[in-house]
Amino acid sequence: MKKHEFFDRTAWESDKKIRRRTFFSFMAFALAGATGIAGWKWLNRQPRQGGALQPLRKTLETNEEILTSAFSEHRLVKTYPKSAAAKNVRVNSLIGTRQNIDVNTWRLNVKKNNGSTLLFSLEDIKKLPEKDIVFDFKCVEGWSQVQYWSGIPLKDFIVANGLQDETKMKYMGLQTPDQKYYVGLDMPSALHPQTMLCYEMNGQPLTQAHGYPLRLIIPVKYGIKNLKCIGTMYFSNQKPPDYWAERGYDYYAGL
Amino acid sequence: MKRILKKHPLAIRWFHWINFPVLAVMIWSGLLIYWAYDPYTINIAGKEYFHFFPKSFYNTLHIPYHLAEGMSFHFAFAWLFIFNGLLYVSYTIFSGEWRYLLPNKKSFKEAGQVLLHDLHIRKYQLPPNKYNAAQRIAYTAIIIMGIGSVITGLSIYKPVQFGWLCAFCGGYEAARLEHFVLTIGYVLFFIIHIVQVIKTGWQNFQAMITGVEVIPNDRYPNTAIQNNPNEKA
Structure with missing residues (x-):
């Protein structure tokens, strides 16, 4: 040497x-x-695309491609016992939930590929077996909180209502009834076994601030994708408009 | 004719100077992100002594309400930080430069003497070598810190996909704190680094640009460095 x-x-x-x-x-x-x-x-x-400088937006999209190639629906979010869940569940935003909802007239609108719309009342949704999830809800701001939600897995809802053809598309879009808040989800994340349509929090019906009567809980995404008070569900091969992705945030927002 | 020391190979100078602005962008964009949830404080016996960070600090640097911008810069420049770091480490391994950089058995004992020397507590002739013991420890530690930033960073960035890494860091919240502490570490390193560079003088500083240092005649008197007849061309 x-x-x-x-x-x-x-x-x-x-x-x-x-x-x-x-x-x-x-x-x-x-x-x-x-x-x-x-x-x-x-x-x-450089010009901004969805609020982010174009080269940075492109990089975020490349990051998404690299990471989704490694994404597995079998990789589950860590769950906790119910006793670990916060009693005082944080409310960070009221966009899209300011309208008072009458549950008797509220319907979940599901837009099918053939142009027809399926309507579901809360009772229709509750017919499927209820499941719980207690997990560490993560906000894009950086805080997190262990929360306890109940409802039905989104995938069960898809299968029970013959929407498998729709979920062959690349994205699912969700909107609040007032259309003031809207998210786009890549289909693998939407069909993740822990993605749920929830109507209860800490064993009680949702409050208006938490998305009454029905909200999305998607533990593989930041809170910004967990849309409160779902009005419409639709499917698309193009990225559905996304409230925070239009304001400079990553579209994918996956964890 | 002057005696010169070929101190820093070109590759290392590039990696060093690329890292400087890239790390600066990472720290700045990291601050934009941290601001959105800034819970860290220094508490001693239940009393809060410092909050990271005071409002005036945020306002001076125009930090507030730029979370989305911070994330877009952070997750783009992270690639440059990682690739530059990988290239640097690979280079030091394959070129043999690691021999000057890694601490050895003597380093930890010598580093104490270097520290006393730097604090003017003790007279100590620095041994003629590229880096002294304290530098070896510092420059190796900063690489380990860099690896730590990547590990804790990935744990916060994708805590589900890199769930095992996040668990290794002690969980999501722990990983965020570790990532933050490492960043504070860079800032402290930077301050000490700048002070040392200023103290050591121009010849040493310019060697990071030109690669070579002219050895003054009065340094290392009566050693082989000043009188090596074989190389006197």
């Missing part, structure tokens, strides 16, 4: 050569620095 000593790296050099090298090195350094600054300025001059 070659002995790496300090002396191996010393040499004698003329002043002229030293000056020359110093000059050219500093020129190259200045040039590289200027290129970096120009690149930064260029990046910040």
